[in-house]
Structures are given as structure tokens and as C-alpha cells.
Amino acid sequence: MLAPYPPLPMNELSRQRLIDAHPCLVESNSDAFLDEVVKIAALYFKTPICLITILDRKRQWFRARVGTDLQETPRADSFCAYSVAIGDSVEVCDAQQDERFRCNPLVTGEPGIRYYAGVPLVLDGGLVLGNLCVIDTQPRP
Template sequence: MQKPPTPNNELSRLKYLNSLQLLDTEGDIDLDRITQFAAKLFCVPVALISIVDEERQWFKSKVGLEATQTPRDISFCGHAILGDSTFVVENTLLDERFSDNPLVTGEVSIRFYAGVPLKMLSGFKIGTLCIIDNQPREFRKQDAEILEKLASKIVKTLEEKHVRTLK
């Protein structure tokens, strides 16, 4: 298993993330609607808005998963926040970075993952919108474009809520 590398700007990213006062907050109906839509649109059992802090990925919104968080060192989202585009693993069992990951070999049984970094206006990537399946699957360029549009809606919603909390 390959642990996600730490972003070069990690200290600044975490400072910004904490300024959002987002972690461990109540659910949000607007975000939940997007997560539910993503799960239905892509016909996947799990969709998440995952926020990546220093030690964990915490789920601000979730469909199809009981857990509220998982350790960052086994997270797929920790890898996804390193890039600028959709991070896709079509078959986790064939990917040496993840084939022995507890989220793959254990009860969650992840076989497919696609996650888009939530890149805020500040430039910091605070987490992902991700979809997960327990079956391998193909993910086309147009699928990535749709997931990226949904992620941009999440970012807009989070930015608007952050501005309101500053007032």
C-alpha cells in the first residue's frame, strides 16, 4: 500500500482548511443533494464529500457509507488532492498503490474510485467529491467532466457559506 504523499503546501493548506471552520460540523442539505445526485447519476453505491485534514479524511456529506471518517494514510482522497484533475482507479486490485489497502481488502471493498479535488478560490485543495463502487468500472473523459462540474458546485457552495460565516 502506498500512503498518500504530503502536499508541498501542507502547513498553509491546513491553516486555510481550519479557517473555514468546516471540520466536524453538521450536515448540509445543499451538499447532501449533490452527493445523492452523484451517486444516482453514476449508479454507484457510495458518494462522498471528503475533507482531508492532517490525520484523516472526514466526510462532510456521504451516501452509502456508515463511517464518518477514515485515516488519511489509507485514503484515496489523500492521493486525489495532489492533482488538478479527476483521480481515477478503475480497478483497485490491479493497482499496486491500493491492492493491499484495508479499504480494498476489508469490509468496504473498494474496487473503483474517482475523486475530484475541491480546489477553493484560494488555490488550496481541501478534499474531494468522490464516487466509489465495489465493482471495477471504466471511467470516460465525459464522466470526469461531469464529476468536475459537480465538484465546482460544491466549491461554490462552500465558498458562499464561508463568506457568510465571516460576516
């Protein structure tokens, strides 16, 4: 049985309007500062993958990334969607053992996520755009 998809955040309409009004948030141009942030976070947490994600209506887009060639995933497969929905950090120590994620294609296939930790990227008005997350292919305590 698949775990239920996370509910949409209460401010989803405002969040999506902001993203629509600022296409630079989801453009494919790299940003040297954000690229450096994900490199530093991956080194600090000793994870092979680190992302800065922005959640759009139907996709999770990687604004900066290290350790994967993927540029986006469907929002329905997004671990970050849970963090955005609750507006708080999410940690998954072993995705294969977590009811919400064990059947997720990002767990059962590439990149083989086992560990995930994400913190929301919150604007002054409380809107959560996405996450800074670290990902490992091994479970962690």
C-alpha cells in the same frame, strides 16, 4: 509491498491552516445542499457510495456521504489523498489491481472498494480541501 503514501501537497501548510481556522469544514452537522450533491452524483454515476471529503492532518472526514455509515477514515487509507497531493482527478478502475491500493484496508475489508473516481475541491487560491468522489464495489472500465 505497500505502495508509497502520496506526498503532501506543496500548499499543505496553507491548506491545514484554512481547515483549522474554519472548524465548520469538519463539523458533524449535516448540510442539506451537500447531502443533495452526493445523492445526485451517486444516482448519476450509478455508484453505491458517494462522498464529499475534507482531508485533515491525520484523517479524511466525510462532510457529506451516501452509501456508508463511516464518518471518517485515516488519511493514510485515503484514496482522496492522492488527488489532493497532485491537485487533479484520480480514477482507479480496479483497486485490487492497482499497486497503490490493493493492500488498502478499504479494498481488502469494508466497504470493499474496487472503483474510485475523485475530483478535487479547489478554492479560488488553489487550495485543495478534499474531493467529491464516487465509489463502487465492482470494477469499472
